[in-house]
Amino acid sequence: MKKIEEFKDFFADLSKKQKITYISLIVTAFILTESILFWAVTSPAMKGLFEWVNYVRTVVYLICLIGLIFPVIAGIIIFINQKKTPSKKPIKFLMILAIFSLIIPIGFYGYTISIPFQRDGDKPPQLLLLNGSGINGVPNMAVSFWTEDRTTSTINWGPTESMGTKSNELTKSHTHSYLLEDLLPNITYFYQVNNVGQIYNFTTMPNLPNTFKFMTSSDPHFGAENANRTVTDEILKQLIDPSNGYQSFFMLGDMVEYGLFDSQYKEACDTFSPVTSHIPFRPVIGNHDILLGGPTFWEDYFSPDLIEDAPRDYFHIEINGIQIFVLDLEWGTESYTKEQKTWFETELEESTDPDDWILVMSHCFYYASGYLVDGSDWWDHQEMIDTFEPIFVDNGIDMVFSGHNHIFERLENNGVNYNIVGGFGGHPDTDFEKEDDVIGQTGTGSIYYSTDMFGFLEVDIQGDDAYLAFRTPENQTVYNYTITRL
Ligand SMILES: [Fe+2]
Ligand SMILES: [Fe+2]
Known part of the structure; x- marks a missing residue:
């Protein structure tokens, strides 16, 4: 006591x-x-x-x-x-x-x-695909760039080299984004920033129902020491080559190795811009892109806030009657918020018909082959499958595209076609089938699988048929197939 x-x-x-x-x-x-x-x-x-x-x-x-x-x-x-x-x-x-x-x-x-x-300098223009489409059936787009100094910028744009439409900003800002809406089909448009320098151009898609040719690839991982930048450059050359006829480009995430470093976003923007200021571009956010402050960089460079009530991180893009859903799924369903779920299900219900071509794009995969990393299995992502497969089957989703695993793969499950296109420059995954000491598993419904190449996937929709070709950076087809809309 x-x-x-x-x-x-x-x-x-x-x-x-x-x-x-x-x-x-x-x-x-x-x-x-x-x-x-x-x-x-x-x-x-x-x-x-x-x-x-x-x-x-x-x-x-x-x-x-x-x-x-x-x-x-x-x-x-x-x-x-x-x-x-x-x-x-x-x-x-x-x-x-x-x-x-x-x-x-x-x-x-x-x-x-x-x-x-902590920014690393100006970011050059990107021509971004946005939500929705204008009265002529051409998707809404934006020209976006970022300046180290807060400025009021201007763009001139129009369907002739004299342009004609002038968009001025009224308040000073670092982010500069201009909505290009109600575009006409099959027209070459021109635009110029601040009345000086390069005049950019791009050609809108012809208004032909159920036709669309695009390129998709994923996981360039700018900033990663073991990434291969030469193949990224080669793929971009194929993208802008007019003889290949690509009308858009979908980059499915992991643009950078560490989203907290703006220097890596700077390198990506500088590398993409000479091509993606001319080819309509829709980057999809991945798990590496969101590290710490990454989402702020991403929104400033790729997700302008230009359309009232439209979400900024996921998109419904309609092109010639083809419905494309870009989802924000980074590691898996962690980023599938209630808002995104409601939006996705409502858009599918109200804005699509099961007879439409319906495409879904996300960074994270659903079915996939892969191997054990850090104690986690990187093959069939059960949570993603359980959450999305019933939606895909019920709503007649035709094709699904994703990255995350650095492989090329085609899988088919319950009438849905899945493609993994992680060959844009990030270090290729280990081939578990060839390495005795690596634990891995073949994805359910796998039809084609390769870790031996970099490259991209070409998708050419023509009426009821879609032609898909996995190609090397040098444009050599290594595997191709056709699916027919049911
Ligand atoms: Fe990746
Ligand atoms: Fe990833």
């Missing part, structure tokens, strides 16, 4: 200010460190990383453990002080530990907040 009294006296001797400082420091250190776990399991960007990557899980658990130390040590100090003469030393030790541990969450959150401000 005497010791307890001494302990009470010890606390009584502390000033009110000291008591508040000690208690608030311990509580803050505990809450801030534990909030990293909360953030890791609730934010769509981190949730996937936390679930799929072992070392991320380990780091987050370690930080949480540090947070849990405070209440434990505080308990031990109280216990010790009850047993022997009270001393300030343990409390001082706890305070030093609390201050030291605060460096982790404060540094982490501070860095995350600062990422959108």
